[in-house]
Amino acid sequence: MRLPDLEAWAIFAAVVEHRSFSGAADAIGLSKATVSKAITRLEAQIGQSLFHRTSRHLALTEAGKPLADHAARILAEAKAAEEAARDAASAPTGRVRLATPMSFGISNVAPLIAAFLAEHPAVEIDLHCSDARVDIVAEGFDVALRIGDLPDSSLRARRLCDIAAHLVAAPAYLDAHGTPQHPTDLAGHRVLGYSNVAGPLRFSHADGREVAVRASGPLTANSGEALLPALVAGLGIVRLPGFIVGPYIASGAVRVLLPEWAPAPIGLHILTPPSPLRPARVEALIAFLSARLRDPCATAAQPGAPLPHPDAALVGA
Incomplete structure (x- = not known):
C-alpha cells in the first residue's frame, strides 16, 4: 500500500493559505525550492495541476479548489493531534480563533472572553465578530457560534440553547x-x-x-x-x-x-471543524462557553446601563 504524501498535502495547504510559494516557505520554515518540489510531487501523484502560475500571480485550478479544503483538514488534524498530545499533561496554552455573529459577539460573548482569559492566562483569543457566514475550515477557525438553522455539513455542531x-x-x-x-x-x-x-x-x-x-x-x-x-x-x-x-x-x-x-425560538449552536481531535485550549473554551451560554439574555445584561429612549433612534437623523 502506498502511503499518502502528508508533507506535500500540508505544504499545499500552506501555499493556499499564504497565496504564494515564498509566503508559505517563510511561514513554515522551508526553502521556496522545497515548497515548489512538494507541490510538483503532489501534482504528479494526483495527475492534475493544482495552481495556475505566472510570474506575478498564483491561483488554484478548478481541480485544486476542492482539494484545498481536504489539505486544510489534513493539516488541521495533524496539528490538533500533536497539540493534544502535548497538552494532555499541561494547562491550556496558545491561540484560539473564535467566530461569532456581530451583535451577539459584542453583547454576550466578549464579556465571557474576558472572564475566560482571567481563568486561563496562557491562552490567547482571536475573536472575529461578523454577520457574514464564515468557512470555519478554510478560514482557520477553531470554534464558531451560530444563531439560526444549520445547513447539513461535515462540521461538528451542538445546540446550546434556544434564544427567545x-x-x-x-x-x-x-x-x-x-x-x-x-x-x-x-x-x-x-x-x-x-x-x-x-x-x-x-x-x-x-x-x-x-x-x-x-x-x-x-x-x-x-x-x-x-x-x-x-x-x-x-x-x-x-x-x-x-x-x-x-x-x-x-x-x-x-x-x-x-x-x-x-x-x-432561534437556536444557538457551537460549531467546530470535523475532526474530534482538539487542543486543550479549544476544549477549555468550548466547555466555558457551553456552561455560560444557557441564558444569553442574562449574559448580556449590564447592571446600571441606561435603557434606550423611545426616540433614541431618531436623534441626529
Missing part, C-alpha cells in the same frame, strides 16, 4: 397602521426582514396551533441592530432576538405584538 424571539413594533407604527391581531394579519403589514433567520415567520400557540406567514417590508438587513433605527422610527414590524431588542421593550420604545403567539 419577539415580534415588535414602535407605537408610531401601530398608531398609523393598526395592531395585528393574528399572525396572518402580518401579510398586510410592513415587516422588516432579519435575513439571518431566513424563511417565513413561524408562530405557535399554547393550544398547539402553528402558523407560518410570509411578509415583506421596506428594509432587510443581516444585522438586527441595523434594523433598530427603522423599527423605532415606526417604519415597520420586525421579529428580533431578545438580546437585541430586549432593552427597547423594557424602555417602551417598542411593544411586543401577539404575545399569545410565540415566535419560534
